[in-house]
Amino acid sequence: MPASAQELTSAQPAEPVYEIRAAIPVIRVPSMAEPMDLSKVGSYAGHTLRRNETLESIAAQAGCTPQLLGSYNKLVGPLQVGRQIIVPLPAAAVSEMPSRPVLVERGQTSHPLVALTFDAGSTAEPLPKLLQTLRDHQLKVTFFVTGFWVRENPDLLKQIVADGHELGNHSLTHPDMRHLDDMRIKHEILETERLVLKTAGVSTRPYFRPPYGAYNDRVLLASEALGYLPIYWTLDCLDSVGAKKSPDFIADRVTRKLSREQLCGSIVLMHVDSMATADAVPEILSRFDDMGLSVVTVSRVLNEEGIKIPQTGLSSR
DSSP states (O other): OOOOHHHHHHTSOSSOOOOHHHHOSEEOOTTOSSOEEOTTEEEEEEEEOOTTOOHHHHHHHHTSOHHHHHHHTTOOSSOOTTOEEEEEEETTSOOOOOOOOOOBOBOOTTSSEEEEEEEESSOOTTHHHHHHHHHHTTOOOEEEEOHHHHHHOHHHHHHHHHTTOEEEEOOSSOOOGGGSOHHHHHHHHHHHHHHHHHHHSOOOTTEEOOGGGOOOHHHHHHHHHTTOEEBOOSEEOOTTSSSOOOHHHHHHHHHHSSOHHHHTTEEEEEETTOHHHHHHHHHHHHHHHHHTOEEEOHHHHHSSSOSOOOSSOOOOO
């Protein structure tokens, strides 16, 4: 949810926004046992995989290593034409890799997997119930958090990480980034990253969801330059749109709006501030089970193998 005008004013940085290398030279994401050393990375580029490309050929063009490229994007299995990734660009090398606007709307459709994603930017009262449901079913999902939400709910963020869920960046104050300049966009994303690192010791990278789902090429390129792959959705459960929704409405929307075939590889948008959503999740899981669909994180739904993601990150220490 958007911040108040007073919060937006108070959130303005008092000093110039810090450089990306100074801000987060080493990151650890929840799925990785070892951190990645990104101290030699100067910027990042968005890239859509083309026919006959390999990790080696992309890395050679970018000036990075295939290992870093694969680890950063949590790549598992064969590369698929059309998959969108973030390419780390070394600060000390001349790269021939231009950045292109990319936006992920769904994952691989060849597996019966659905990524449930939950945006956290407003209240948090329903979250403990949601986490317990996911815990009871031994499921991992992806949470996109705002920096202001992290400030208000540090213990809940720690619980999300402790439960093994995946994190994504959802800005600091939840503004429509189309109306911000590039420096302000950078602050919104990096300040959220700083707060999450300070609070839970893990990174929100490499995933970013634009607030309201509002974007243009400039917003996409600005987030990509900071190392973030923009994530949209295949299906919105509408729990934050219009009149208050019932659990039955949300369960029907998520499980019956699309066919089973259309749900394969889908990314579903939900919100942690909706008690109706928390109440609906057990029924959604039951219906998915009957349909032969499994709930996973964004990382898993993007991978062609669909089953696992890397358990260790690259470290050059």
